[in-house]
Ligand SMILES: Nc1nc2c(c(=O)[nH]1)N[C@H]1C(S)=C(S)[C@@H](COP(=O)(O)OP(=O)(O)OC[C@H]3O[C@@H](n4cnc5c(=O)[nH]c(N)nc54)[C@H](O)[C@@H]3O)O[C@H]1N2
């Protein structure tokens with residue numbers, strides 16, 4: 001759900017996915033934050049600290065986002081409010097300026113990359129397929145000038161030119177992409193086009209330079225393990241976003257659907273849903289999901305474990321009340337590449353029948369005759385001791401179990417980490433782990449796969465349900481669902497204090513509101529071909545006209561008419577997956593809004 005397009009696509013280009021640590025921002029002369037909003041989504045505890053340091057050191061910060069986010073309000077010298085789904089067009093036009101104004105680092109491209117120009121193409125590919133040929137319009141007759149992109153992105157041509165010139169002359173420069181731009185139809189392309197730009201300006205593997213998709217410095221993580229998961233005898237894998245399809249047509253899904261080692265021997269009949277509200281709330285197209293889950297002939301049994309009676313929990317055949325982090329001892333590992341772990345001691349006993357998931361899972365394993373291999377006879381605490389013991393073997397500085405329990409955390413000093421540094425310093429000794437050993441701006445693997453909508457080099461491909469889709473005649477507003485600072489997805493949506501601080505509301509621009517007679521604070525109905533919801537309008541200049549934003553994560557609360565009263569954006573989103581990664585495009589949708 002988070003990063004399918006990035007995680008799946010980046011390895012085709014650079015061999016693996018990696019990002020500089022945020023300390024390196026301090027050396028940057030220019031920082032482009034593209035759909036990256038760490039002031040609200042906190043990509044690393046100190047990402048904002050380093051952004052502030054970088055600004056103090058004189059870096060210019062440009063934020064590209066349809067919304068004037070808290071990040072833009074706090075750090076940006078310039079805000080470019082582009083139309084959602086059009087990042088690749090912006091990047092391709094920046095590439096055009098770099099070529100036309102001779103700001104390209106040809107030496108870097110020749111040495112480290114394949115596929116930028118016709119002189120550096122893999123064997124067996126007909127002429128005209130390089131990135132340069134695409135940008136200059138030699139392959140399709142359309143020159144990707146800033147004027148071409150202005151029409152598509154809604155960013156004026158001179159602003160695109162200025163940004164490209166700054167990127168081509170201020171060195172080192174860092175281009176950081178959040179995960180929002182890739183959670184879109186053809187989200188693969190903004191990832192690939194971003195890496196191509198970083199190479200064109202010689203910004204890969206350089207301190208203060210770099211290209212990043214979200215999390216920083218993964219390689220510096222603390223070596224903490226978890227419970228062994230054993231060997232999964234099932235070798236068939238499906239893209240997670242297609243789980244609802246696997247319920248209705250699992251056995252028919254093929255490699256075209258992203259299935260590996262298929263086919264599935266059966267459609268999904270049984271679901272364990274632990275610590276997740278994705279069963280209903282967080283997956284796209286709630287109304288379709290609900291229709292599927294209601295059909296008892298499809299999924300026959302659902303087990304849910306949670307703290308709250310979430311919209312997902314309402315679909316459980318068996319609902320298990322879980323203990324929470326104050327009611328058990330556990331090791332907490334940050335989700336991003338950070339250099340600390342925390343230890344949470346048990347503060348109170350779990351109330352009523354609440355139990356740790358390990359407790360009931362062990363008992364299920366026992367009934368299946370797998371008790372011993374599952375638990376190895378160990379209690380929860382014995383597992384924690386073993387995990388700490390293993391970590392101590394890998395890292396001599398790691399505290400003992402008792403020390404960790406007392407202190408509550410273990411951290412290592414932050415260290416600068418520059419992604420792809422060794423590949424750039426020593427290309428012969430450390431080739432990029434791609435077929436050519438270089439950065440593949442043209443990927444022969446993707447070209448040979450010949451997947452519809454995935455060419456060999458990055459292209460701008462108009463999104464389905466995007467601003468250029470005919471559907472916009474019926475539903476003229478693009479709608480995005482940003483991650484909201486007051487909650488984690490749907491967690492704490494029901495908390496009244498958080499609601500007071502940051503209510504669930506829809507951002508709409510003054511002209512769009514005026515055209516519909518909507519005043520600030522009024523209740524509106526937002527709808528499209530899949531569903532409808534009610535929301536309070538926040539009329540604000542902080543969003544570009546033509547776009548509305550409804551924070552994702554509100555609890556699905558349908559009225560008798562099926563309209564969601566709370567404002568769960570996933571009643572409007574689509575289950576169509578992206579063409580290569582089969583990731584979700586949950587930011588790509590069109591809607592209309594009217595007074596409720
Ligand atoms: N407070 C809080 N923090 C969180 C989370 C949370 O729910 N709440 N969730 C966590 C998780 S699991 C994840 S995966 C990350 C998610 O982090 P992201 O995926 O980066 O977050 P989003 O809010 O989806 O998108 C980031 C920004 O992209 C913008 N955007 C949307 N569409 C486009 C586009 O087409 N182009 C451009 N340039 N910008 C666009 C949005 O307006 C938004 O400001 O956050 C993590 N952090």
Ligand SMILES: Nc1nc2c(c(=O)[nH]1)N[C@H]1C(S)=C(S)[C@@H](COP(=O)(O)OP(=O)(O)OC[C@H]3O[C@@H](n4cnc5c(=O)[nH]c(N)nc54)[C@H](O)[C@@H]3O)O[C@H]1N2
Pocket residue numbers: 001002003183274275276277278279282283284305306307308310322323324325357481482483488489490491552569570573586587
């Ligand atoms: N429209 C739209 N939809 C999105 C996104 C988007 O950008 N737009 N983002 C997507 C992304 S990136 C993600 S990661 C997903 C997130 O989707 P989910 O991971 O499903 O998100 P949460 O709503 O945080 O659900 C977590 C649940 O776990 C429960 N829980 C917490 N701690 C425990 C515990 O210790 N034990 C048990 N048993 N339960 C516990 C919480 O109460 C909560 O109900 O949403 C995706 N959905």
Ligand SMILES: [Mo]
Pocket residue numbers: 001002003
């Ligand atoms: Mo995520």
